[in-house]
Amino acid sequence: MAAKDFDHSERLIAELETSAPVPAVEALIDIAEALSAVDASRAGEPLERAERLARVIWALPPSQALYTAAGFLSDLANIAKVWTALGERDRAERLLAEVVRDAHTAANLSWIPHSGAVRAMMSIDWRRAERIARSIPGANARADELTGIATRLAEVAPLEAERLLASIPNAPGSDHPKPESINEIAKAMAGHHPTRAENLVRSITDTSALAFALVDLAVVLTGSDPARAERLLREAEDEAGRMEDGFPRGTLLIALAKATAAMDPDRAECIALSLQDDFRRECALEAIVKVVAAGNLERAERVARSIEDQHNRASALNDVAVAAAASNPDFAERVAASIAIEYYRTGALEGIAKVLAAKDVDRAERIALSIADGQRRAVALATVAKGCAALSAMNW
Numbered sequence: 468m469a470a471k472d473f474d475h476s477e478r479l480i481a482e483l484e485t486s487a488p489v490p491a492v493e494a495l496i497d498i499a500e501a502l503s504a505v506d507a508s509r510a511g512e513p514l515e516r517a518e519r520l521a522r523v524i525w526a527l528p529p530s531q532a533l534y535t536a537a538g539f540l541s542d543l544a545n546i547a548k549v550w551t552a553l554g555e556r557d558r559a560e561r562l563l564a565e566v567v568r569d570a571h572t573a574a575n576l577s578w579i580p581h582s583g584a585v586r587a588m589m590s591i592d593w594r595r596a597e598r599i600a601r602s603i604p605g606a607n608a609r610a611d612e613l614t615g616i617a618t619r620l621a622e623v624a625p626l627e628a629e630r631l632l633a634s635i636p637n638a639p640g641s642d643h644p645k646p647e648s649i650n651e652i653a654k655a656m657a658g659h660h661p662t663r664a665e666n667l668v669r670s671i672t673d674t675s676a677l678a679f680a681l682v683d684l685a686v687v688l689t690g691s692d693p694a695r696a697e698r699l700l701r702e703a704e705d706e707a708g709r710m711e712d713g714f715p716r717g718t719l720l721i722a723l724a725k726a727t728a729a730m731d732p733d734r735a736e737c738i739a740l741s742l743q744d745d746f747r748r749e750c751a752l753e754a755i756v757k758v759v760a761a762g763n764l765e766r767a768e769r770v771a772r773s774i775e776d777q778h779n780r781a782s783a784l785n786d787v788a789v790a791a792a793a794s795n796p797d798f799a800e801r802v803a804a805s806i807a808i809e810y811y812r813t814g815a816l817e818g819i820a821k822v823l824a825a826k827d828v829d830r831a832e833r834i835a836l837s838i839a840d841g842q843r844r845a846v847a848l849a850t851v852a853k854g855c856a857a858l859s860a861m862n863w
Contacts, residue, residue, distance in 0.1 A: 475828055476855030479848055484520060487845030489533055492521045494849040496545050501853070503552045510553055518546050518562075537576040540566045544583025551590040563587055567599060578608030585612045589619055597631070610635045614648040621655035625663060628652050646676035650683055657687045661695060675715050678706040682722045689729055700726060704738075717747040725754035732759050732766065749779045756783040760790035764798060781811035789818030796823060796830065813838055817847045824854020
């Protein structure tokens with residue numbers, strides 16, 4: 468089984484190297500990552516192949532360019548991350564040094580390779596990752612990466628996470644860090660330190676931002692601390708009731724509907740239907756579909772088909788189809804085929820192929836090949852190739 472799946476993966480990759488080389492690089496990296504968990508001795512070959520192919524693509528003349536500097540350097544950072552997992556620290560650091568050195572060539576997108584370098588370096592030395600993050604030119608991108616590091620540390624080293632948070636520039640016109648940074652770190656902290664996470668969220672002084680953060684924290688705590696999650700949702704709902712009708716209130720109610728859907732889908736639908744604005748009401752219903760589809764496909768499909776706007780309805784049906792793929796692929800394909808707008812129908816087929824690639828490679832390839840758009844078909848086939856490798860790795 469394993470050998471067959473790798474042969475299948477190899478065939479697809481060989482085709483992509485000619486027709487869509489950039490997705491082929493990404494597929495090779497993912498294959499190496501899958502192998503690193505089960506047979507590290509075999510992971511090096513696809514990783515070396517990915518680097519060689521990336522450098523060949525990058526060396527093409529401008530008239531034939533397939534890569535941006537940001538894309539090329541990001542792929543090098545991702546290769547370095549897998550080398551780190553394989554214990555090849557020297558090879559990883561060589562690539563990361565190149566990424567950091569040349570990040571400026573990506574101009575306004577230099578934060579993209581920097582971000583990749585930070586993520587890869589986190590597996591080697593988080594303090595060096597912090598130094599890379601602090602070297603990023605843009606204040607917002609720098610804050611995002613520092614937030615990401617703090618988020619990674621929040622569960623195991625909450626004091627370090629809070630130190631990093633304190634170093635992030637304050638929100639404009641405020642004496643406090645950005646609510647977004649507080650929110651992300653608190654969510655990461657909540658699993659092991661729920662009270663500390665709630666206290667951190669309550670340091671947000673803007674009442675509207677606090678309400679959104681309470682909803683996000685409640686979602687994280689739904690499984691581990693449902694009573695606290697319910698209390699936080701009720702508090703956020705009370706705040707929504709005090710807000711004037713408008714964009715912030717509507718957006719908060721959408722978030723509340725989605726957060727409530729897992730525990731009480733009837734109440735979630737009531738919240739969604741209470742929205743007077745057609746667009747926001749349908750956005751709330753679409754958000755509910757994403758949650759409900761995980762446990763009740765028929766209800767999710769019913770809610771999706773109740774959405775009047777054809778684009779929102781198509782997007783929601785896309786979500787239903789992808790959610791159904793693992794447990795009921797026939798249902799998934801039927802829903803996908805019923806989507807009237809080609810963009811969303813193709814998205815559903817891509818999503819179904821991605822899910823099935825890890826369990827039914829032949830069916831996944833058939834679905835990928837049915838996609839009319841050449842570039843999206845290539846991306847879907849790359850995903851199937853990754854799935855072949857992952858399936859083989861699981862059966863190795």
